[in-house]
Amino acid sequence: MQLFLDSAKPNEIREAANLGVISGVTTNPSLVAKEKVDYKERIMEICQIVSGPVSVEVLSQEAEGMVTEAKEFATWASNVIVKVPMIEEGLRALKSLRQLKIRTNVTLVFSLNQALLAAIAGADYVSPFVGRLDDVGHDGMQLVAEIVNAYKTYNMSTQVIAASIRHPLHVVQAVHAGAHIATIPFGVLEGMLHHPLTDLGVQRFLDDWHRAIGEQERKNDV
Numbered sequence: 569m570q571l572f573l574d575s576a577k578p579n580e581i582r583e584a585a586n587l588g589v590i591s592g593v594t595t596n597p598s599l600v601a602k603e604k605v606d607y608k609e610r611i612m613e614i615c616q617i618v619s620g621p622v623s624v625e626v627l628s629q630e631a632e633g634m635v636t637e638a639k640e641f642a643t644w645a646s647n648v649i650v651k652v653p654m655i656e657e658g659l660r661a662l663k664s665l666r667q668l669k670i671r672t673n674v675t676l677v678f679s680l681n682q683a684l685l686a687a688i689a690g691a692d693y694v695s696p697f698v699g700r701l702d703d704v705g706h707d708g709m710q711l712v713a714e715i716v717n718a719y720k721t722y723n724m725s726t727q728v729i730a731a732s733i734r735h736p737l738h739v740v741q742a743v744h745a746g747a748h749i750a751t752i753p754f755g756v757l758e759g760m761l762h763h764p765l766t767d768l769g770v771q772r773f774l775d776d777w778h779r780a781i782g783e784q785e786r787k788n789d790v
């Protein structure tokens with residue numbers, strides 16, 4: 569199980585990378601747009617922070633335009649993965665991208681059928697959006713488990729990224745579902761790290777230690 573950071577913020581990415589727990593990054597147009605920066609500059613900056621895969625999404629809605637964008641993205645850094653939406657034109661683009669040996673992440677996947685098509689078309693990664701499915705009353709993590717099982721049954725090498733992760737429990741559920749990767753916002757990473765009993769335990773050990781040292785010093789003074 570690997571963790572990617574779902575972020576376009578260099579400071580967050582740097583902090584998570586320094587913890588040594590993230591293997592890659594996923595971005596999307598909404599995340600980069602919020603930053604109000606140049607797309608290419610920001611992606612190149614991110615690709616320098618992490619050596620693992622960095623997903624960059626195409627904006628075109630036509631296969632030809634997607635391929636043109638993908639070729640351009642691939643020149644930005646060697647760890648760029650091109651994110652293609654799970655639409656008809658996206659599938660068409662996948663075929664060309666596979667021939668060009670450009671690695672892909674098929675995004676906005678909401679059904680097993682879509683995940684099957686993406687894998688058959690040669691996607692390197694597929695991203696089922698768990699939180700957005702939960703939002704509309706479906707079990708997002710159930711879909712992740714179904715995709716993982718299907719890929720296992722048919723020996724498909726496409727990696728499943730549990731995406732649209734909203735809280736630490738989603739990560740636990742992604743592990744149980746057998747997802748290869750979970751891409752998580754920085755806040756979820758912080759939520760995974762902290763536990764009040766850990767903080768309490770650390771404080772208690774320190775208090776005991778200082779109390780014992782204090783007692784020893786008092787004895788030595790007598």
Ligand code: E4P
Nearest residue numbers: 574594595596700731732733
């Ligand atoms: C994944 O690649 C997407 O960028 C992301 O997980 C979308 O999450 P959201 O539904 O919280 O926007």
